[in-house]
Amino acid sequence: MGLDIDNLNSNMIDVLKELGNIGSGNAATALAKMINKKVDMSVPQVKILDYKDVSDVLGGPENVIVGIYFHFEGDAAGNILFALSQKSAKNLVNILFNRDNGKQLDEMDISALSEVGNILSASYINSLSTLTGLKLKISVPSISIDMAGAILSVPAIQFGVMGDKVLFIETEFQEGKNQVTGDLFLIPDIDSFNTILNKLGVV
């Protein structure tokens, strides 16, 4: 049985938020260790959107962003998207490589970004796995630098199979001096919501 996104009660939303909180808390810690700087994160938000509003997330449909996408499967399945602006992406690799030039992203940089995404997503998923007792396996990253609308169409289509709304858990990251901000989206497959909520005793 899938979940009716239109009829989530506040209890379920709180649990999803808490999942986001724990997952992204671990991811933020991993990021902070990696770049050896302080990383703040926002309180995760559970967003339920109509398709027409999806592309307004992340600065509008034509805004160019860096998206790093993961698929996870096992006892539950879904996707994780780590999205950041081009400027943040550049700043992030500059911090990693300890340099300060502002050149275009090259292949090496993109590979480094994929790896950052990989570590963030793996720590997110691992904490979810520990919390719920569900076995989860994460894919290798796939990266795309393109229009936000085009990148967000991928999770939107996955929800499109089940209904007319999209649900995701969004957390915003900020490196201490504001040079790097990013969004981490957890997008469980609709069938997996019940599995996850069930394990946590909510439904």
Next chain:
Amino acid sequence: MKIIKVGMADLAVVKSPGKLITLGLGSCVGIALYDKRTKIAGLAHIMLPNSKEIKNNSNKAKFADTAIEILLEKMESLGSNKWNIVAKLSGGAQMFSFNTKNDILKIGERNVLASKKKLNQLGIKIISEDTGGNYGRTIELDSSNGDLLVKTIGHGTKVI
């Protein structure tokens, strides 16, 4: 001039002068129909190939098969004749690639194939297309001449 934005799982028609635009097409497909005799244009932004494979299919603009039917009806009600209508396709990219069995990731390709199949069934000729690849597209359909402008990030701009 009227400029109408067509969102995800949405469609619209316009009689010249006017433009129909859709921003940031990824794996979705933009189906542009044009009748040059009456200068009536229609644009659909579909997400999935087939309404018959899905239980919850009330949103007709979401699927290639039903969206094309409705778009055609709307154009006919404005005065278009089906035999004068031609089609152009854009979008259907695969934004991310994975080694999984999950065929939802090949949805772009399936969306393009389903759109072509439906247009063929209806006898609507596809005169040009810019589909596939791994990048997003913004498209603009000009109702004065049927030109479809395709804009990308790093893959150029063209009129098809």
